[in-house]
Amino acid sequence: MALSDCNTPMLNPLRITLDTGSESCINRYPPTCEWRESVCISIRRLQHREAIPETRMKHGVALVGPPLAICIGLFATGAPISRSIIRIALYLMKFLGFFRLARQITRHGLRIICYHGFAVAEEYKYRSTLFIRDDFFRKRVEYLKRERYPILPLRDALDALAAGRLPPCATVITMDDGWRGVHTVGLPIIRELEIPVTVYVTTYYVENPMPVFTVTVSYLFWRATPQLVHLPRGIGTFDLECEAAKAEEAAQNFGAALPPGDRLEFLKELAVALDISFYDIESQHLFEVMDEQQLRDLAAAGVDIQLHSHRHQWPLYDREMVESEIAENRRFLQRAVSYPLEHFCYPSGVYGLHQAEWLAELGVKSATTIDPGLNYSHTSRFALRRLVDGGPVSDIEFAAEMTGFMELVRLLRRRLRAARDMTARWRVYRDKGRPSSTPTESRP
Ligand SMILES: [Zn+2]
Structure with missing residues (x-):
């Protein structure tokens, strides 16, 4: 068993299979399975993060090469673009007013930001997304306040989203895993800046310090x-x-x-x-997580503590283990909080939409993923998208996500892909239907 930034070796069956060959893993799923694609996307994302250490972050901006290339007319090449060029392009888009326009277009989308831990020493040099610095977080919150992004508690935001009364560009801040630095470094800032935060806590290491x-x-x-x-x-x-x-x-x-x-x-x-x-x-x-007393301190300070599984394991098909992970996680956290624990974050970002029914029966009302994007009234409450922020994400990249500019880029990319696929299918259909013109075949 292990716990990490949701992307390191966890004793996760999916991950273990990945280590032995991703194709066989993908092919184990029924071909007609509705959520097969989302699993495959998660697998590809995991593989990508493993391949490039500095982009272990689960942030769309980090993988933005092709989509941004579409915007600046380089799609035909399909070649990855260096990050510095992407940033320059983003500054240009901002200067031309596209960020402001994107914010207006996507104003009904709920932004859920995902952080992990705070650096208590210099471990941010080791994993700058998993352990952010205090001044980094302060700078982000100040940006959100300055740019008038309303920061709401998770449950209020979800209620407002369901009721259609979400304020424009509403934002929720979440933190995964329950790292010790959230108490020692993050809590004073959270108190000082008076912001609502949800912390998803996994409890195995609370039990085994x-x-x-x-x-x-x-x-x-x-x-x-x-x-x-x-x-x-x-x-x-x-x-x-x-x-x-x-x-x-x-x-x-x-x-x-x-x-x-x-x-x-x-x-x-x-x-x-x-x-x-x-x-x-x-x-x-x-690399320690909070103990019980620190969890109580957080709850007493108004921080919303929620579910993240006990062992940071989340098998896709083993319903019994899923139920046990939620039950044990809830049992431990219930010692620290008195309110119902009914919001969940998928460990490692791996999930299947068929699990929504399982979670609902366990009294869970929402589940967040690491799929990048904004959330609308039609978004499944059990597949909420988030924007993962951390050290490698520059200010301009963060602004591109928060304004919804990147959301539009992703949308454009999906549309272009769909059009390209449709064209390819049409060509296959046309070629099959075309009578052969070779003399041999056309002879009676
Ligand atoms: Zn996690």
Whole structure:
């Protein structure tokens, strides 16, 4: 079991299958399955994040190459565009008034922003989306206030959306996982700026306090400097110059099978093997989640605490495990809060629309994804879209998402794809229907 930024190795069946081959994973789903495409999209997104470390973020802007290319007439090439060119193009669009226009067009869309944890030391250098800096968050909230985006509590926003009385450009702020920094760094800012925030908390590490295993292992390998390492417990000897990924995978797999107490010991042994001080990690409380008292503090301060599964696992077809994840998660969180826990965030952003019925029967009223986009009255309450923000997202990219400019770019991209597919199908149909003109075939 593991917890992460919703995109690192979790003991997630889908993820494990991905490690062994994504095509076989995709093909396991019934071809007629309605939500097959959404699963495949999630798989592709996971693969992309794994392939490019700095874009582990789940943000549409990071993957914006092709859609923006459409806007500036480079679609035919289909080539990825460098991020600096994208940013320059966005500034140009803003200067030309497209951002203002997009905001007007998309004003009925609910914006739900997704953050994760706050950096308590310098771990933002390791994963700048997973652990944002306090000044980054403050700057974002000040932008939202200055640009008059009404920040609403999640449940109020969803009620207003359903009733058709959502204020223009209404915005909700959410934070995933329940990292310790949300209490120690984020809460004073939340109090000072008086903003409503929903924190989706996963509870396994509340029950078993220790640094989150998968994230800590990745961090240890990220910081490791020795070239040749002997991993503990006979895992093997690896040359990190060329086998770092293999070594990390072996350590992750070994530790995942250990009970919590032994897993902590294994982390310490791994730190020694990689020549990193585990004392520093423990003394700075790096990669820890909030404890029960900190959750109570958050709730007492008016922060909305909601569901995120117990083990950060979310199998697509195992209904029994899904029910158990919600039940255990709810049981732990109910110790800290007195209100009903009825809003949920899919761990790792993987979901199937067939699960809406399961969640509804468990008393869940909404579920957020990491699909980028805005939410309208017709958007499924069990597939709410979010805008994932973090260190790699520049101010202009954030503004492009918040104004709805990127929403329009995505819409345009979908329309162009549909038109292209239709043209391709029409060509196939035309070619099949055309009589052969070769002399041999036309002869009676
Ligand atoms: Zn998560």
